[in-house]
Structures are given as C-alpha cells and as structure tokens.
Amino acid sequence: MTATEPPETAVAEPEPRRRLHPLSPLLHGAKSIAVIVAALSWQTLSQVGLERFAIVVAVIAVGVVLFSIVGWLSTGYQVVGRELRISDGVVWRRNRAIPLERLQAVELRRPLLAQLTGLAELRLEVIGGGKTEAPLAYLTVREAAALRERLLRLAGRTRAMEAQPTDQPDAEAPAAPALERPLMRVKNRELVVSQLLTPQAFFLPVGVAFVVLQFVLEGSWTFIGIASTVTAMAGVLLQPVRRVLQDWDFRLARDPEGRLSVRYGLLETRNQVVPLNRVQAIGATWPLLWRGQGWLHLRLDIAGYAGEPGSGDSKRSDRLLPVGEFATARALVWEVLPGVDLAGLATSPPPARARWLNPFSLRSIGVGLTPEVFVSRWGLLTREMHIVPYARLQSVRVVQGPLQRLTGLATVYADTARGRAGQAKDRDLAEAYALAAELAVRARHAREQRTD
C-alpha cells in the first residue's frame, strides 16, 4: 500500500517516535499523591498518627512513581502526514491517530509544578471526544510551543496547499510569540471586584460566621476540626477565589496567522490557541450584580471542548472575556466575528400573546437576524445573548409544545456543534417556519461562501 501514501511522507523520512520529557513521571506521581493524600483525609491522619501516615504516603508515592515511569516508557507521539499518532497504555496498549483537520483548539497548560520545572502540557481538542483527547504531558515549553505551531499549521492547511510540501518541520521549531498582536488585557482589580460581586461571595461571611459560631458553642478548637470544616467549605464557597486564580492576568492576542491566543491563570497558566473558524458561537452574559458597573462576560463555544473533568463548571474553560465593559466586549466580538457589532444587534420580541407563557420575562426575549449571525437574547435578571454565525449552524428545528399550540406559538432552535443552541422562543407559528426556512437558506449560503 506504500504507493498510495501522500508525497510528503514518501519523500521525507518518517519521523521518529518521540518521548515525553523524562521528568513527566515524577510530575504525574506528585499529582496522584496529592489526590491520594486528599482521599486519606484529615481523619485518617488523626487516627494513625503522623509517622505512620508519612510512611503510608511514602510507600504509595514510590509505587505511583514506578507505575508512572513504566507508563512514560510506553508513551510516544509522532506526526505522520496530517495525523498525530499517540501510543500509550501499560496493560491496555492504545494507539490513537488524530486527523489534524479535525483539530478545534490547542491548549498549552502549565500547572504549578510544571512551571517550576519549565515543562508544559499540550492538550488537543477534537470533535467527538467526551474528554480532552490526547493530553501530552509533559513537554518542555519550547517543544510544546513548536509542536503546537506545527499541528495548527497542518490543521489549517487546505488540500490545495497540501500538494506543495514547502515547510520543513525543522524550520518551524522556534515559535514566534513576539509577533502576536495584543488585543486586550483584563485588569486584575476588575477581576477581583467582579468575583466579589457574585452570590457565593455574599454567602462567604455567612459561612464563616457559622463555623466560628459552631466552635464558640462547642468550645473545641482542635486543628483537625478546623481543618476539616474549612476543607468542606472551601469546595463550595471558594469558587470565586478559584475563578480569580484561574482568570488571573487574562490576556488575549491575535497571532500572526490570525488565530486567537488566550492566556490566563496564576497557579496554573494556560495558553489556548483557537483558529477563528473554529468558533461555534459567542455568548454574552450580564449578571444582575454586575449591572452597576456595566460589566459583562463573554463565552466562546468551541466544538469538542471538554472542560474540567468532574468540576461541574465545564463552560468555564472557554471564556473570551471573564469580565469587562461593554466597549471592550464590542471590540472583541468584532475581532472574533468580523462585521458583527454587539451594539447594533437589533432583536424583535415575540408577539404579545406570548405573555401567557412568559408572564415576567416577555420583554427580555428577542431574536434578530443580521447579515452574518443569528442573535437571540433572554433572561430577566441575568441577561444573556447568544450569537451564532450562520456558517456554524448544524441543523434547525421548530418545536411546538402543547401550551404553545393553544396560543399558536412555536420555538425555533439553531443547533451548533457545541454549547447551547440559539433559540427563538415563542414566535408566531407562521413566523417560526419562515424563520427556520430563512436560517436554513442563510446557513447554506454562508457555507458555500466559506468553501470557495
């Protein structure tokens, strides 16, 4: 079958399988040990005493590190043609080929330990993965940046360009972050204030008062007791703190290829690179408590974005603007979806009889069609807006429930590959069908233009 191989691989020598950085097993081990210690909990510590606890942890640590080393030995990656191949697994061997034209976004993530050792984790987002596929942990920062640049370049290349293999992989090795054009930067003061203006932050004093009261009444100030209570509370109430840490020093830039580059994080820094044609939709939210400042936040929907495993707030991992003023948001939306002006998105409300179904929020519902995007907005207290470019529409649905049938209304959904569907709630039935037909036509035209 060698005759049918693409010319690139036939000419160039198949590149060798590469290993991850030799320090990776240690870092992986450290991560698992933290998890194990957390699982053993404070109570175990108080029961078995510090010495035994330390011994148990040490034994587990050695085991974990040994296991990680075996895992490291069996892990490798290589780029073949337009595919990234990753093999890993100790007991169950796995060989995975990722077609790069399906690549949606690449993230370079550096947890605290990795920052100390100068390493980074490379995460690829592809469609159809329940979780982030193929995290390459860990590579040196330089290696990771070069690999990312190379993967994105291969991913963005069209078939016509593929015919002429011009770029040597070696020539791309130094990444070019210096040429990035900065777009905006969120002030850390604004970030902190914005997270203080969340319901959780308002409940924090109540929680602290409760704990203090409990100890005053019981009169037992043991270290273990305090520690376990604080740990239990931290999970829920410290979410604003976590967000501040996550979104610290949030910066956006356009790289020389026109892709969007997002950097943020304090303890764990992340750097996402998203090609603009992978943006499925943009969501804007105006929380009630931020209205005094006139702030909003913007969300970026990217297909295949998996978010944090198990943390529940999976939507948090793809933000465009954690907090900002309207003018900033307007400029950003223009940057991501050229030709879309956040201030000029007129929406029309549903007919007055929709009041029966939305007694309070009728005035906050609306949809609008602009030449580029489908806009829908809703929400009385927390106002939200959802912007879907026609070219990203996957399908259009019209749904009419029993109550809507009584009032002659219907809802139109505009489905995208990721995130919430844009929805035109409670429109007049005839209008709903007209809207659906219009959306289908516009989506087709937008697609045809893009494939030219």
Added chain:
Amino acid sequence: MTVDALTPWPDTVDWRPVSPKLITVELIVRWAWTLIVVAGLCVGLVLQGHWLWQLGIALVVLNAIWRSFVTVRAVRAWGYAERDNDLLVRHGLLVRRLSIVPYARMQFVDVTAGPLERAFGLATVQLHTAAAASDARIPGLAPAEAARLRDRLTALGEDRAEGL
C-alpha cells in the same frame, strides 16, 4: 394565512409518509407490554381477590386502547422530505417537531432494524450531525427505501463534506 403545524410548506415541500406497517409494529409492542402487565395483575387478583386489582387491569387496558388510537395518529404524523440541500423530518403529536438538517452537516448515518421491524420489513434511518440536539430519525422505512436514503445521504454528504 393559516399554518398547520403538522405539514409546514405543503405547497413547496413533497412530504413523504412512513410506512403504515409501522402502526402494526408499534401496536404489537404496546399490546405485548400491556398483556405482560395485565398477566401480572391477574396473578395478583387470583392470589388476593381485592377489587383494586380489577380496577388496575381496567385502567391498563383503557390506557392501552387510548394510546393505540394515539399511535395510529402519531405514525401518520411522521413525515420526511428530501430537498436539494437538506433533509426535513417532522413528527410528534403532543409536542410537534420539525428538523431541518443540511446534508453537508452530516457526520454519519445509522440504519437500524429490530427483530420485529425486520419481520415486517421495516428499518430506521438516523442522520447524525456534530450537534447532539439535531434530531433526524425516520422510522418505518422499507429496507429498499432506507438503503436508497442512506446511499443518497452519504453521497450528498461526501460532496459537501468539511471539517466542521
């Protein structure tokens, strides 16, 4: 202009019904379940003899009869249409749904047929896109029609394929 929620654009779109044999299949499934439940209730009646068991049997049977009428109408409410660029599917009585799925957005096509469906010469075609919400499932197709639809969908999908 009055618009019927069951048949949008009746003038321009050529709606096709699904096979009426689907009614038979659905009725068989419904009555099979009803029989099992009734049999269970009969055992209870024989063992205990309380009048509540009789009431239960009556309710189950009445429900099944009512749902059978609904099934007949629901199957007739299913419809699909192939346009030049997209597939239209409509269904549902209580909640009426219409899906418009462009061929270019197709990721893969499923053709499935359960044992009962096979016995009656039926198959189900389902079109999947990258959006989980897209809902383009057509039950009750003759196998030949299902195969034709599948081939047509894949052919059209290939023409206009793109990586999202």
